Amino acid sequence: MNENVIAARGLIKRYGTFTAVDGIDFDVHRGECFGFLGPNGAGKTSTMRMIYRAAAVDGGTLMILGWEAADGRHDRAIKARIGVVPQEDNLDQELSVRQNLEVFARFYKLPRPEAARRIDELLKLLRLEEKAHSRAEQLSGGLKRRTQIARGLLGTPEILVLDEPTTGLDPQARHDLWERLNALKRQQATLLLTTHYMDEAERLCDRLVVIDHGKIVAAGSPAELIARHVSPVVVEIELTDGAVPTEAEALKQHARRVEVLSDRLLLYADHGEQLIAQAAHLMPDRRALQRRTTLEDVFLRITGRRLEE
Amino acid sequence: MAPSRGVDWRLAWAVWMRNFTVYRRTWTLNILPNFFEPLLYLVGMGLGVGFYVREGMNGVSTYLAFIAPGLMAASAMNGASFEVTYNMFVKLHFAKTYDAFLSTPVQIEDIVMGELLWAVTRALIYGLAFLVILAGFTLAGTPMLSGPGALALPLALALIGTLFALIGQLFTSKVNTIDLYSYYFTLWLSPLFIFSNVFFPVDRFPYGAQIAWFTPLYHGVRLTRGLAQSRFGTEELVSAAWMIAVCAALLWIVPRTYRRRIIR
Numbered sequence: 001m002n003e004n005v006i007a008a009r010g011l012i013k014r015y016g017t018f019t020a021v022d023g024i025d026f027d028v029h030r031g032e033c034f035g036f037l038g039p040n041g042a043g044k045t046s047t048m049r050m051i052y053r054a055a056a057v058d059g060g061t062l063m064i065l066g067w068e069a070a071d072g073r074h075d076r077a078i079k080a081r082i083g084v085v086p087q088e089d090n091l092d093q094e095l096s097v098r099q100n101l102e103v104f105a106r107f108y109k110l111p112r113p114e115a116a117r118r119i120d121e122l123l124k125l126l127r128l129e130e131k132a133h134s135r136a137e138q139l140s141g142g143l144k145r146r147t148q149i150a151r152g153l154l155g156t157p158e159i160l161v162l163d164e165p166t167t168g169l170d171p172q173a174r175h176d177l178w179e180r181l182n183a184l185k186r187q188q189a190t191l192l193l194t195t196h197y198m199d200e201a202e203r204l205c206d207r208l209v210v211i212d213h214g215k216i217v218a219a220g221s222p223a224e225l226i227a228r229h230v231s232p233v234v235v236e237i238e239l240t241d242g243a244v245p246t247e248a249e250a251l252k253q254h255a256r257r258v259e260v261l262s263d264r265l266l267l268y269a270d271h272g273e274q275l276i277a278q279a280a281h282l283m284p285d286r287r288a289l290q291r292r293t294t295l296e297d298v299f300l301r302i303t304g305r306r307l308e309e
Numbered sequence: 310m311a312p313s314r315g316v317d318w319r320l321a322w323a324v325w326m327r328n329f330t331v332y333r334r335t336w337t338l339n340i341l342p343n344f345f346e347p348l349l350y351l352v353g354m355g356l357g358v359g360f361y362v363r364e365g366m367n368g369v370s371t372y373l374a375f376i377a378p379g380l381m382a383a384s385a386m387n388g389a390s391f392e393v394t395y396n397m398f399v400k401l402h403f404a405k406t407y408d409a410f411l412s413t414p415v416q417i418e419d420i421v422m423g424e425l426l427w428a429v430t431r432a433l434i435y436g437l438a439f440l441v442i443l444a445g446f447t448l449a450g451t452p453m454l455s456g457p458g459a460l461a462l463p464l465a466l467a468l469i470g471t472l473f474a475l476i477g478q479l480f481t482s483k484v485n486t487i488d489l490y491s492y493y494f495t496l497w498l499s500p501l502f503i504f505s506n507v508f509f510p511v512d513r514f515p516y517g518a519q520i521a522w523f524t525p526l527y528h529g530v531r532l533t534r535g536l537a538q539s540r541f542g543t544e545e546l547v548s549a550a551w552m553i554a555v556c557a558a559l560l561w562i563v564p565r566t567y568r569r570r571i572i573r
């Protein structure tokens with residue numbers, strides 16, 4: 001039984017005459033990690049802001065936890081049940097980690113003893129105990145993000161919204177954060193996540209939508225999307241200045257589909273061994289490798305562009 | 310105009326508490342200047358310029374006692390103004406502090422009211438520091454306050470603080486760049502400071518009093534000057550009513566301008 005905690009139909013966000021979110025439909029089920037994957041400017045943040053009631057809904061319907069959100073009448077009730085980890089760092093820089101959480105505990109009207117207990121719990125969950133008295137401005141990007149997650153969880157939300165949680169973090173901090181988010185998933189938290197990293201979406205999301213120019217261009221689980229839109233493997237051949245060598249033309253016949261990028265030729269196929277062998281034979285001095293297809297290929301297939309620049 | 314959605318005063322208080330937490334970190338450092346400034350003006354203007362002033366101080370015997378209540382009103386004005394101009398602008402546009410608040414059950418109306426209460430608190434800190442100094446002068450034999458009316462001065466300071474906090478908030482809700490505040494201070498607050506009867510009766514200029522009647526500090530000064538002498542006649546009553554009426558109108562307008570501005 002999939003209980004919808006969020007259901008959007010024809011959801012629209014406009015800034016003046018520009019339509020940033022252009023009539024999107026999606027459902028988020030309780031207990032899943034649902035992703036919004038798309039390039040910068042796709043409309044991910046705009047969608048999140050409508051969900052956590054920081055932005056007005058300009059069209060369509062948006063049901064959140066059983067309330068119609070578009071008219072704004074249930075904002076307080078909805079916001080009490082959604083935790084938010086925004087894209088930008090908006091911690092109170094002059095305050096310590098603990099003070100940041102104390103300020104928010106008052107916003108959630110937690111009685112003092114309960115607030116203290118909950119803050120201890122979250123500092124532990126996010127491994128922030130040692131930093132509790134450090135000022136926010138002194139923290140690294142990863143620690144800041146963890147503090148923001150602790151802050152987002154303070155009100156014991158039914159849904160946690162994370163807007164590009166690992167953008168700007170170094171690889172170590174990213175992996176660390178993924179681990180924290182997986183821990184939350186094991187506790188059956190409902191997570192709503194945006195990202196422009198396909199590996200992040202693939203690793204964390206149970207289901208996701210791919211969004212581009214304010215429109216959903218694909219939806220499903222990562223495995224479904226890959227199975228539906230691209231072949232299982234791809235052979236990549238290194239190119240110099242985007243020119244496809246004549247030898248490669250012969251290879252194309254053996255591929256299900258071909259993409260030419262500025263630096264690589266992509267040959268999509270069911271099996272790669274034969275292509276690799278042929279490439280090695282025809283163009284021994286060019287690097288060729290076989291890999292399994294990812295959401296990146298799905299995005300390329302659908303939009304004709306790469307997700308990350 | 311966008312509907313306002315009602316204030317949750319407990320959350321407004323939580324916003325106040327956040328500001329207090331930040332202020333408290335450095336409060337010993339912050340509070341001292343509140344005492345220096347009054348002393349500077351009282352000594353420089355009151356004793357310095359006052360030495361040459363002999364007339365026109367309606368009722369009080371020294372220039373020092375003439376300017377003291379007005380300076381106190383102006384310090385409440387300044388105390389409130391800083392909070393709702395630069396500080397609020399930064400929280401709104403640079404630090405994204407309000408974005409963070411708004412992702413909790415806090416609504417923009419709670420933030421506006423919490424900031425208002427905080428600005429009034431700052432106005433009281435400034436104004437009361439002044440009052441303490443005036444009381445000190447009085448006890449030391451230089452009378453600046455007389456009678457029980459002085460006990461109502463904190464109320465007057467809170468009213469002046471509320472008025473200027475709301476005016477500043479309205480300005481902040483309209484501006485897109487922090488540079489415009491220099492105009493707010495030099496073309497609005499400074500002229501008010503000069504032409505609101507603080508240093509000289511403004512009817513020295515043609516239509517001076519008639520024009521000043523429409524400006525806020527004029528009434529703040531008239532009320533504090535009256536109360537400092539335990540006088541609460543028609544003039545003081547009218548000034549108190551003028552400020553309360555403008556506050557009431559702004560209390561209706563300001564939360565709505567913020568809702569329209571923020572929740573887009």
Ligand SMILES: Nc1ncnc2c1ncn2[C@@H]1O[C@H](COP(=O)(O)OP(=O)(O)O)[C@@H](O)[C@H]1O
Nearest residue numbers: 015018020038039040041042043044045046047
């Ligand atoms: N407040 C705003 N005013 C005008 N345009 C905006 C505003 N916020 C976002 N946009 C525009 O809307 C589009 C979508 O932005 P956003 O939702 O932030 O995308 P994403 O989070 O996917 O990068 C972008 O083209 C962006 O420039």
Ligand SMILES: [Mg+2]
Nearest residue numbers: 044045087164
């Ligand atoms: Mg974004």
